[in-house]
Amino acid sequence: MILDGKIVAQSVYEEIKAEISTLSKKPKLWVILVWNNPSSLRYIKQKQKWAEYVGIEFELFAFEENVSEKVLLEKVHLLNTDTNISGYIVQLPLPKHINEKNIIRSIAPEKDVDGFHPENQWKIVIWDTSGLAPCTPAGMMELLKYYNIEVSGKNIVIIGRSNIVGKPIANLLINASATVTICNSKTQNIEFYTKNADIIITAMGKPHFLTVEKIHPKSIILDVWFTVIDEKIYGDSDFENIVKNGNAITPVPGWVWALTVSCLMKNTLKAFKRIN
Amino acid sequence: MILDGKIVAQSVYEEIKAEISTLSKKPKLWVILVWNNPSSLRYIKQKQKWAEYVGIEFELFAFEENVSEKVLLEKVHLLNTDTNISGYIVQLPLPKHINEKNIIRSIAPEKDVDGFHPENQWKIVIWDTSGLAPCTPAGMMELLKYYNIEVSGKNIVIIGRSNIVGKPIANLLINASATVTICNSKTQNIEFYTKNADIIITAMGKPHFLTVEKIHPKSIILDVWFTVIDEKIYGDSDFENIVKNGNAITPVPGWVWALTVSCLMKNTLKAFKRIN
Numbered sequence: 001m002i003l004d005g006k007i008v009a010q011s012v013y014e015e016i017k018a019e020i021s022t023l024s025k026k027p028k029l030w031v032i033l034v035w036n037n038p039s040s041l042r043y044i045k046q047k048q049k050w051a052e053y054v055g056i057e058f059e060l061f062a063f064e065e066n067v068s069e070k071v072l073l074e075k076v077h078l079l080n081t082d083t084n085i086s087g088y089i090v091q092l093p094l095p096k097h098i099n100e101k102n103i104i105r106s107i108a109p110e111k112d113v114d115g116f117h118p119e120n121q122w123k124i125v126i127w128d129t130s131g132l133a134p135c136t137p138a139g140m141m142e143l144l145k146y147y148n149i150e151v152s153g154k155n156i157v158i159i160g161r162s163n164i165v166g167k168p169i170a171n172l173l174i175n176a177s178a179t180v181t182i183c184n185s186k187t188q189n190i191e192f193y194t195k196n197a198d199i200i201i202t203a204m205g206k207p208h209f210l211t212v213e214k215i216h217p218k219s220i221i222l223d224v225w226f227t228v229i230d231e232k233i234y235g236d237s238d239f240e241n242i243v244k245n246g247n248a249i250t251p252v253p254g255w256v257w258a259l260t261v262s263c264l265m266k267n268t269l270k271a272f273k274r275i276n
Numbered sequence: 277m278i279l280d281g282k283i284v285a286q287s288v289y290e291e292i293k294a295e296i297s298t299l300s301k302k303p304k305l306w307v308i309l310v311w312n313n314p315s316s317l318r319y320i321k322q323k324q325k326w327a328e329y330v331g332i333e334f335e336l337f338a339f340e341e342n343v344s345e346k347v348l349l350e351k352v353h354l355l356n357t358d359t360n361i362s363g364y365i366v367q368l369p370l371p372k373h374i375n376e377k378n379i380i381r382s383i384a385p386e387k388d389v390d391g392f393h394p395e396n397q398w399k400i401v402i403w404d405t406s407g408l409a410p411c412t413p414a415g416m417m418e419l420l421k422y423y424n425i426e427v428s429g430k431n432i433v434i435i436g437r438s439n440i441v442g443k444p445i446a447n448l449l450i451n452a453s454a455t456v457t458i459c460n461s462k463t464q465n466i467e468f469y470t471k472n473a474d475i476i477i478t479a480m481g482k483p484h485f486l487t488v489e490k491i492h493p494k495s496i497i498l499d500v501w502f503t504v505i506d507e508k509i510y511g512d513s514d515f516e517n518i519v520k521n522g523n524a525i526t527p528v529p530g531w532v533w534a535l536t537v538s539c540l541m542k543n544t545l546k547a548f549k550r551i552n
Contacts, residue, residue: 125397
């Protein structure tokens with residue numbers, strides 16, 4: 001069975017759209033973009049497309065690549081103090097002469113709809129739902145919810161301990177009462193863990209590492225990371241054989257990004273409702 | 277074998293003391309105390325004792341129990357902006373009419389020697405060692421280091437997912453390349469996890485839950501939580517029989533608190549060195 005993140009994202013969008021249609025005022029998303037990276041522009045266009053689809057207005061503040069950190073911080077400060085602005089993002093990555101951490105920690109946490117500010121990141125660790133959750137792990141939780149995949153009491157194995165995927169999703173699942181094991185490249189006898197898992201989340205960047213032999217026939221696989229080799233995209237799992245084996249699995253790539261953007265819109269609406 | 281946290285704490289103190297003896301100026305710890313809780317006073321006295329032992333000066337700002345949140349926040353702001361003050365703590369718990377979270381997130385992270393501010397808590401998740409680590413999990417890492425207990429590649433099982441113990445120590449151990457499993461009250465077949473663990477950390481509050489039958493003869497046990505029943509103190513482990521079984525284990529209570537205070541002094545020195 002294929003777990004289709006794009007269908008899940010669409011259902012998140014329909015939910016947001018329905019709610020926004022009942023509001024007297026439209027939410028809005030403000031975006032700070034530095035023209036330094038062609039992929040940033042592509043990402044922003046997709047975000048704009050989905051914002052408009054659900055009824056969220058979109059405004060871009062664009063800066064030249066040589067913009068100073070000081071100027072960006074001033075803009076961030078302006079957006080923080082402007083009471084009309086409910087939520088905004090700073091599109092990453094930023095040029096190398098700018099310290100991304102400084103920028104992120106300067107964003108007012110209650111307007112940080114990407115959920116990148118340390119306060120928002122820490123809130124998902126301590127299960128404080130008042131914050132704006134980081135969109136990528138939040139999106140993964142949407143997928144599990146959509147497919148009614150129970151996590152409480154389940155044995156969930158996460159392979160990979162990155163700060164943007166492995167650790168935040170681990171903490172969200174711990175809060176959802178799963179028994180969570182976080183493996184890494186130093187893990188000995190990884191099959192001991194994967195063969196006993198109800199759910200396996202791979203976020204390593206090792207093409208086709210997870211084979212049928214390493215999993216239980218009933219395991220559900222969320223394949224998060226992807227690797228590009230000779231312009232071909234590979235997930236961490238041997239997708240085709242795992243599907244043939246009858247396991248439920250997400251196809252790589254696309255599903256994580258689709259869900260990430262849908263959760264950005266969810267956060268934008270949440271931030272808007274806080275002040276309206 | 278008994279893992280003695282008090283010996284470890286003493287060794288941390290000797291290390292700090294030796295370093296301070298080489299400094300031309302003495303570090304100092306400032307403390308905000310609200311007179312609402314007899315145990316707060318006891319804790320503060322112990323902190324003062326160890327501060328003086330290692331050569332850290334100690335200054336108390338005491339407030340009556342009915343102090344307003346506003347007045348406390350003003351004091352916090354003063355300490356934040358006073359460039360002579362390198363590190364301070366607000367002794368918890370605070371009276372119920374004061375929002376502890378508001379106070380904690382108002383402390384300047386670089387002066388927050390308890391490591392309670394969200395920024396410091398988040399830094400241990402992402403393995404950013406520039407912060408001031410929360411003292412309790414940091415103290416547990418000191419114990420592992422002192423006894424040369426290798427964690428990289430090891431199977432470590434944590435029972436309990438509290439925000440002050442289970443989750444921070446899990447994240448520290450993940451960063452130290454351990455394979456970490458976090459169990460909770462919903463975990464099914466917990467012996468499957470504990471019997472295969474190299475190290476077990478219990479932080480549940482279930483007296484003598486962990487018996488010899490549930491563990492491997494070579495498992496190392498860190499018993500963190502304690503429960504008081506009829507004025508007797510119980511850990512989560514059947515300490516006596518586990519010792520007889522030949523496992524290494526920490527005795528309850530005392531070791532966690534001893535190490536927590538030693539790491540408070542370590543943070544105080546670190547914060548002092550930042551500005552001196």
